[in-house]
Amino acid sequence: MFQPSLLSRSVTLAIAGLAGSSAMAEQVAADDQPHSLQLDAVSVTASEGATKTETPFLETPQTVSVISPDDWESQGARSVQQAARYSPGVGTNQVGASNRYDYLILRGFSDGSINNTYLDGLRVMNDGGSYSSFVIDPWFLDRVELVKGPASVLYGQGSPGGLVALSSKQPEFERSGEVRLTTGSHQQGSLAFDLTGPVDDDHAFAYRLTGLASGADGQQDFVKEERYAIAPSITGYLTDDTSLTVLAYLQHEPEGGYHSGLPYEGTVEPRNGQTIDNTFFEGEPGYDRFERDTTLLGYDLEHSFTDNWTVRQKARYLSAEVSLAQVYAYGWANDTELTRYYSGGDEQLQAVTLDNQVQADLRTGPVEHRVLVGVDYQQRDNEVVWSSGVFPNIDAFDPDYGAEPSAMYPAVRNERELRQTGLYLQDQLALGGWHLTVGGRHDWVAINNTNKDTDVVAQLDDTQFSGRAGLVYAFESGVAPYASYSTSFSPSAYTDEGGDLLAPSQGRQIEAGVKVQPTGSQDQYSLSLFRIHQEDLATKLPQESFYRSIGEMRSQGVELEARSQLTDQLKVQASYAYTDVTFEQSEPYREGKTASQVPRHQLNVWADYRFGRGLLEGGEVGLGVRHAADIYADDANTKKVPDYTLLDLTVGYDFGALGANGLTSRVTVNNLLDESYVASCYNSLDFCYFGAERTITAAVSYAF
Template sequence: DGLQLKESNFTLFTALDSYGAERYEILRGPASVLYGQASPGGIINYVSKRPTEENLREVELGAGSFDRYEGKFDFSGAVNADKSLLFRLTGAAHTGDTQTDFVEDDRIFIAPALTWQPDADTSLTILANYQRDRSGWAMQYLPAYGTIRPGKDGKYLPNSMFVGEPDFDTYNNDQASIGYELDHRFNETWQVRQHARYVHLKHYEEGVFGGGLLNDEGDYSRYADAGGTRLSGFTIDNQAQADFDTGPLAHTLLLGLDYKRYTYRDYAASNDMPGDDFNIFDPVYGYPVGEMTPYTDTDTTQSQVGIYAQDQIKLGNWRLTLGGRQDWADAKVHDNLTGAFDPRQKDDAFTSRAGLLYLADNGLAPYVSYSESFQPVSGPDSNGNPLVPETGKQYEVGLKYQPVGWNAFVTVSAFDLARQNVVRYGGVGAPNDIFQTGEIRSRGIELEAVASLDSGFDFRAAYTYLDTEITKATSITVDDDSGETVSDEGNTPF
């Protein structure tokens, strides 16, 4: 709903039930000018269902693979005769197993909403949701031996293979939020908006994971890991918008001030499980996990203040967008294992964006854009040095086409995205290491096509090609990894 959902080391608010969404909005590339700290790759905006003036009564029941059963409901309408007070109540629940043996997947989700419209120029909407997830680790770490190529005696592992311990496998999440959106128009020129939200999350996970194949007989090393997060946060965004003309130029000017504050605790422990004799071709469960050794336990407080401005200018068929933002971020981390405070981190940055587009009469719209991002990171690296903010810069050129008389839209674009100070986890022989890579560069092309056909079918197609490599290295685990392809961001056509 236009406000950031904070991530921590162990979890994020990304699993919001899709039934509660009115739509998803995809903002590609660095978008810090309007939304503050953000990944250079872009933002996914989950837009919650809003109350409607029309009556809505929807109930769904469903069943699926792996003994899945689900129920959903969505009720909305006016509370009073003049329709100045509207409500919506959305809920969903499911239970079942997963594609992985011993792993269940249960969820309860409910989202009430209320809108008050005292007049045509004023609206107040209250949005809330609660979600409870009870599951385990459906994702398994399996070797190529026995999966993508034959294993012992030519055998392949079943798709449902579970390498953990059934009695030590948990992925629990409880999250809730409540907020409001206040909108008011003063006149034909000025309108203001204030959006705010409080969130709380409690997360716990534990599991036994595959560490690697020991021999061709199928003996497999395993380790145990457990951890969790408790997080609370408040975010508020204030905007003033003015629509006006200066001579031949039509302006949409946006001015904003936002603030966010999060406090959270991350803790984790592990056990290498020496003596474990697990075999992937003859699995026997019940090996004792043993005592866990804590390796992280931190309390973190993060806050950020940002001011921003953007002007969208129209001149005939030309469209120009200019924007800038100044951020001040503060982070304080306390290490509960050592009792020490990490050096307090104070960061600030100015980010900008610019774009130019021409709307031709034949439906073609060539464009060029530049944008920047800023994402503070809290805590130290594995050498005890404070992590510095991740930044990003992207250049993009492209062509949009909407055929005259057709309900269709085609886009082709090329981009060059550079990310600096990217946080990476794990290294050779040190899976818990934290370090930053100097710069990762991603270049690629994207093609998209959307069309609504007369037959009632909608057609969508997309292709993306990425060429990603480390161009500057500051790794603590290797002397120089420049030129290497990033393992989780390699060439990705789809």
């Protein structure tokens, strides 16, 4: 069971705290006011997600895509999932127009986001085997990093495809604020604010208060989305060498939108000459609901013993309450009617995460070292009650609502527990232009899933070792070729013949590439080639009712990304990804086949032009193209989802050109041509997801 005392006791572990985050080759000048904690804006030339230290772009031996608020605001993104849609090797249309969860497919692995999301360096303890999942609104974020490939060496269990590292807005000592109003199609509207500044005259403490209230109609009939969130935080120096940040994130979602799929025949292909409308709702207005309340409370504590030795501790308590009732379709009953079932859930999740690190910046002869030693702990307890039933069929082309369930089955009660402790070591070595990163980690993992009605327990008690080695040579011209090898492990939700959970799957990646950042420029270009092999996947053989750890999957491909400020006014972001994901060993129907939902080809281009003079001074226009091709609709590769190309548009204006400093406006249009398309189908031909139709959003912001 959950033990709140862990959070209070964890304070005593501060001596093993988290490391400082200055780049190895740089020294940050001391502030003239020793009690004024200066939180510098993070440049896109550095990232933290891949190394847990702020490492320059050219010195990171791994592909990392960094997304800024300017990116997602100009592109009209309303979620982390949407914010990532112009990045290479990331599938963001897994469930089409649904906004309930932040699903991302990283290098072909669909569990790469919902179970592998981090906020400020700590895992967001989603339970991928249930409905409990935390979603952070982009308004509260300062940066999103997509770390490609295995990252277990620093984070423990995770998808071999990569992780999503979110950074929240932090308190600043310079007073500022922003208020934003939005409206648009689908009855959408929101009010958001963001305030920060010093608490006292001595500038020893600073605060930040960020809030949001938003709502919209879903694309499907009878569906709504509604969210209320607030994030207070305070930071300051306890001594000249000790800083503390305390932060919270509270979110209430009384309406969670749509999350279901429809058969391939009737969506991608006509059903007896008829096609289902992309606004069709197959559920029951009187029964469907999704309500979620989430809380995150935590702190970051840092102490510098000397200029070269720093400790830091991060701790967070998380809780989520989810109430779900959903009537969904599962295949055709006859020529026009869909078979329907009912699924319900009431869940209460509580979790604690703790990360302690010691960092030392050392030198052995001519070699510089950034050594990071850490111990982290993760604990999750989720009490769930799941119910099910049967509903009468519904006509997909002429629906009639108001049906009552034809059968309801007894609820199932489960308790899902996870404990993970990890010990890790990383050394970043620098000698001239050479940069070598090596690391290793040992994990102790315990999982218990208990059926509280039968007392049957499925359990796992395991240890795992993960490692990484990466080498970069950074030329003075700003060209940096690199190569790396990394491993991962990921626990399974399936059980063997004895009823115990299968051993975790193992992942390993070889990656090589080149990064370019011309001297004195913020432009970034990268080319990477990768091959990921995952083994010990859960596989059910014919005539068997249990699973075996005998499956293997291989993902390989090429990713290119360019971010360039071509002129003072014109900025371009472009990416291409080729991703080939194959089941090398699996159930007979899909062995040797390509995984569904993964576009083999993705091409994205976004261009933004800001007028600097003349009658249009203060104006901005942006145009984006997103293309996805060669997507299988099922793992047996019998059908494909048609290729699709989408256009996005933004038009903005800064009224500072007219003397109204701080006042800006923007109109964004996603899917400009209102293309009707199916985004993907999940592993079969029964659950296909319509893509989002045209969405228009108008926003007015005032910054002060």
